[in-house]
Amino acid sequence: MILVGQYDSPNVRRVAVTLGVLGFAFEHDARSVFGDFDSMRTVNPLGRIPSLILADGTTLIDSAAILDWLDQEVGPARALLPPGGASRQQALQRLALASGVIDKIMASAYERLVRPEPYRWPEWIARCRTQAEGGIAALEAQSWPADANLDQAPLDQACITTTCMIRYIGQADPDLLPSGRYPSLEALSQRCEAHQAFRATWPADYAMPSKG
Numbered sequence: 316m317i318l319v320g321q322y323d324s325p326n327v328r329r330v331a332v333t334l335g336v337l338g339f340a341f342e343h344d345a346r347s348v349f350g351d352f353d354s355m356r357t358v359n360p361l362g363r364i365p366s367l368i369l370a371d372g373t374t375l376i377d378s379a380a381i382l383d384w385l386d387q388e389v390g391p392a393r394a395l396l397p398p399g400g401a402s403r404q405q406a407l408q409r410l411a412l413a414s415g416v417i418d419k420i421m422a423s424a425y426e427r428l429v430r431p432e433p434y435r436w437p438e439w440i441a442r443c444r445t446q447a448e449g450g451i452a453a454l455e456a457q458s459w460p461a462d463a464n465l466d467q468a469p470l471d472q473a474c475i476t477t478t479c480m481i482r483y484i485g486q487a488d489p490d491l492l493p494s495g496r497y498p499s500l501e502a503l504s505q506r507c508e509a510h511q512a513f514r515a516t517w518p519a520d521y522a523m524p525s526k527g
């Protein structure tokens with residue numbers, strides 16, 4: 316299968332990490348969603364990333380739909396979302412928070428970086444950043460697994476997506492993550508980023524910042 320999209324996208328990255336955690340072999344098509352827009356639209360009619368092209372030629376779009384397909388493929392015993400009950404509800408709420416933060420950080424980043432300067436709307440950027448901060452604080456208040464050796468412990472989708480969210484904020488709007496403000500999320504990120512499936516998505520020249 317082929318994963319389309321670059322790893323600076325948190326939605327692509329969470330799919331790549333999930334593929335790695337679940338042991339799927341895949342090729343990476345790193346064409347750019349902005350630079351290769353016309354060719355991207357031949358993969359996904361929406362011209363967005365990620366897409367996952369399956370061996371039979373079927374193309375799946377949307378990270379949540381792709382993650383759901385991967386969970387279905389491996390079955391309930393290995394799925395990264397719990398199959399039901401309170402643990403599923405909790406995981407879905409964490410995913411809603413993390414995905415919501417990603418959406419708001421992305422909206423404000425596009426407003427700052429993509430929209431031509433004369434048309435930028437500072438109040439909208441401020442609103443998006445306030446919404447993102449609400450979601451980050453709510454995620455910080457959750458209790459996260461304390462197992463230091465994630466290579467020995469299963470990673471769930473809430474941990475994967477939240478860690479991809481943290482990395483994305485660090486790239487797109489680092490002022491929202493001052494060191495020490497969110498200690499639980501910092502610890503989660505440190506633990507998960509050390510996992511091989513996360514490391515495989517780092518750029519070759521990337522050095523993970525040390526804690527503190």
Ligand SMILES: N[C@@H](CCC(=O)N[C@@H](CS)C(=O)NCC(=O)O)C(=O)O
Pocket residue numbers: 324325326327348362363364365376377378379421
């Ligand atoms: N709900 C979609 C959102 C995908 C999304 O926001 N992709 C971004 C990159 S992370 C993108 O394609 N942006 C370009 C655009 O929307 O034009 C998913 O989870 O896959």
